[in-house]
Amino acid sequence: MSDLKIRDMRTMITDPPGARTLTVVKVETGEPERYGLGCASFCTRATAVAVAVDDYLKPFLSGKPGLGVDINEELAAKFPMTDTRLRQETARRPDGTVTRP
Numbered sequence: 001m002s003d004l005k006i007r008d009m010r011t012m013i014t015d016p017p018g019a020r021t022l023t024v025v026k027v028e029t030g031e032p033e034r035y036g037l038g039c040a041s042f043c044t045r046a047t048a049v050a051v052a053v054d055d056y057l058k059p060f061l062s063g064k065p066g067l068g069v070d071i072n073e074e075l076a077a078k079f080p081m082t083d084t085r086l087r088q089e090t091a092r093r094p095d096g097t098v099t100r101p
Helices: 046-061 073-077
Strands: 006-014 022-029 035-039
Touching: 006 046, 022 046
Parallel strands: none
Antiparallel strands: 006 022, 022 035
């Protein structure tokens, strides 16, 4: 694998029917097939989040390593999620399989 660097970040504000407005961020690397997508929404402040990503995070992170996030399962188990409003129903593993957290 080559030395992945963050090449670009794009924000997309969506308004799906029956749901709140969502801000999605796409982090692109120097390898077009390697990118990340994430939800950056914060209640009803989609535009403010998009501005923060575009004007502050993007210039700061451009050119930096885009290595992803490794999850330490043992450490994570010590801090269980107690706020059920934030609980996900499913999660996707790096190999693409779906699991329940």
